[in-house]
Amino acid sequence: MTEKAQPVVGIIGMGDMGRMYAKRLKAGGHKTIYVCDKPDSYETLKVELEGTGITPLRDGHAVSRLSDFIIYSVEAAAISAVVREYGPSTKVGAVVAGQTSVKAPEKEAFDKWLPEDVNVVSVHSLHGPSVTTEGQPLIIIHYRGPEENVRMVEDVFRSFKSRYVYLSYEEHDMVTANTQAVTHAAFLTMGTAWRNSASYPWETTRYVSGIEVIKVNITLRIYAAKWHVYAGLALLNPSAQTQIQQYSRSVTELFKLMVENSELELSERVWNAREKVFGWKRDEDGGKEEGRAPILLKEDFLDQFSLGQKPAEGRESPNSHLSLLAMVDCWARLGIRPYEHLAVAGTPVFMLWIGVAEYLFRSKALISSAISAAVSDRVHRPDDVEFVVGARGWSECVSFGNFDLYQRRFEEVANFFAPRFEEATKLGGRMIKAIQDGQAGATGR
Ligand SMILES: NC(=O)C1=CN([C@@H]2O[C@H](COP(=O)(O)OP(=O)(O)OC[C@H]3O[C@@H](n4cnc5c(N)ncnc54)[C@H](OP(=O)(O)O)[C@@H]3O)[C@@H](O)[C@H]2O)C=CC1
Numbered sequence: 001m002t003e004k005a006q007p008v009v010g011i012i013g014m015g016d017m018g019r020m021y022a023k024r025l026k027a028g029g030h031k032t033i034y035v036c037d038k039p040d041s042y043e044t045l046k047v048e049l050e051g052t053g054i055t056p057l058r059d060g061h062a063v064s065r066l067s068d069f070i071i072y073s074v075e076a077a078a079i080s081a082v083v084r085e086y087g088p089s090t091k092v093g094a095v096v097a098g099q100t101s102v103k104a105p106e107k108e109a110f111d112k113w114l115p116e117d118v119n120v121v122s123v124h125s126l127h128g129p130s131v132t133t134e135g136q137p138l139i140i141i142h143y144r145g146p147e148e149n150v151r152m153v154e155d156v157f158r159s160f161k162s163r164y165v166y167l168s169y170e171e172h173d174m175v176t177a178n179t180q181a182v183t184h185a186a187f188l189t190m191g192t193a194w195r196n197s198a199s200y201p202w203e204t205t206r207y208v209s210g211i212e213v214i215k216v217n218i219t220l221r222i223y224a225a226k227w228h229v230y231a232g233l234a235l236l237n238p239s240a241q242t243q244i245q246q247y248s249r250s251v252t253e254l255f256k257l258m259v260e261n262s263e264l265e266l267s268e269r270v271w272n273a274r275e276k277v278f279g280w281k282r283d284e285d286g287g288k289e290e291g292r293a294p295i296l297l298k299e300d301f302l303d304q305f306s307l308g309q310k311p312a313e314g315r316e317s318p319n320s321h322l323s324l325l326a327m328v329d330c331w332a333r334l335g336i337r338p339y340e341h342l343a344v345a346g347t348p349v350f351m352l353w354i355g356v357a358e359y360l361f362r363s364k365a366l367i368s369s370a371i372s373a374a375v376s377d378r379v380h381r382p383d384d385v386e387f388v389v390g391a392r393g394w395s396e397c398v399s400f401g402n403f404d405l406y407q408r409r410f411e412e413v414a415n416f417f418a419p420r421f422e423e424a425t426k427l428g429g430r431m432i433k434a435i436q437d438g439q440a441g442a443t444g445r
């Protein structure tokens with residue numbers, strides 16, 4: 001791209017993602033970048049950005065009037081009000097995008113408040129602000145205006161070295177409901193269950209080894225982030241309700257089979273789900289028949305990220321892994337094909353979650369032991385009770401569509417874990433990086 005052809009980029013909302021975008025675009029050689037946050041933040045933004053080459057402006061009107069490509073990077077729940085205010089100031093012929101994690105409200109806001117002489121090519125980076133953009137999916141949504149605008153957007157983000165994925169607004173919300181919303185429901189539930197058991201899981205020895213390490217680290221990583229990001233993509237995505245309700249139903253139904261001691265029925269259900277989701281027959285271990293190496297190759301890989309003491313050999317008690325049995329049951333019931341989603345638009349969290357499920361379900365021995373622990377083990381039963389209550393609570397909360405309730409549930413758990421965030425966020429970051437670098441799997445992906 002010649003310097004002359006470079007569009008002027010504007011970013012409205014200088015939170016975590018807006019800042020990350022501005023800094024990376026600048027580092028990638030982008031010449032003119034105008035940014036703003038709320039007008040009260042203008043003075044601090046000026047000080048913070050001094051000498052960076054990024055130009056702060058007082059508000060979204062100023063950014064919209066001067067920029068050729070404008071990215072709204074604000075809370076999903078605020079997008080309508082923010083576009084309503086600044087949309088009419090958009091430069092004639094400009095291209096507008098949103099970074100919003102859920103696109104239904106963004107599309108509605110653009111339809112309603114943008115002038116007709118303005119085009120829309122939206123985006124969504126499928127990763128958090130602290131993860132490298134390199135190799136990560138960057139969804140591009142061509143909604144309004146000529147195809148050449150898509151080329152412009154591709155050029156703007158070239159230096160990110162992200163993997164472009166082209167979806168419609170509707171496809172975006174369906175895919176992210178299947179990947180992000182339901183995965184977050186599982187991790188939010190784990191945190192709620194641990195908080196309600198009043199235990200840091202890695203301090204009770206039965207929790208720390210193997211795949212528990214991923215569960216703990218990702219749970220803490222999610223609770224260390226901003227609640228509105230998760231609330232927006234769960235509460236405002238029209239598709240997410242179904243997935244989150246099914247997860248809660250799967251948790252409850254499997255748990256009932258456990259307490260009824262219905263081993264045969266539970267076992268049928270788990271093995272059938274395994275075959276439906278992974279394609280492995282009941283009498284075989286999961287192989288490499290699809291030409292795919294496991295996401296997490298060895299348990300040793302996970303142990304290096306442990307937050308606590310590994311229990312002595314033979315002192316580990318088998319675990320029902322209710323959260324994972326229910327996840328695969330949920331995928332099976334909804335006809336979700338997680339590997340296909342992963343290939344197209346998987347987030348790091350989703351990749352780790354499939355990796356853990358695959359690790360458990362690949363081995364006949366591990367899955368048999370989880371099923372028999374589910375009906376006979378009493379050590380983990382209290383945790384399973386908390387898990388069921390937590391899953392029902394989150395699905396109910398999402399069905400009410402109430403942001404205040406979501407925030408309260410989220411923050412109660414986040415406060416409980418807060419003293420451990422720093423440590424867990426660092427570990428979570430290393431874990432994601434190691435898996436992305438292909439250290440965990442034989443070939444990586
Ligand atoms: N964090 C993540 O992992 C990811 C987030 N996203 C999406 O990106 C968007 C931004 O998220 P994130 O950066 O994490 O959230 P932040 O809360 O860090 O950033 C949002 C920013 O927008 C500002 N804002 C709100 N209203 C206005 C306004 N009228 N004018 C200018 N600025 C305004 C907010 O100010 P104030 O704080 O004062 O309200 C805040 O600084 C969200 O839609 C989120 O779903 C997408 C991918 C990943």
Ligand SMILES: O=C(O)C(=O)Cc1ccc(O)cc1
Nearest residue numbers: 101126127128180347348349
């Ligand atoms: O990987 C995940 O699911 C995360 O939790 C990080 C995240 C959050 C919001 C997004 O819109 C994209 C990525």
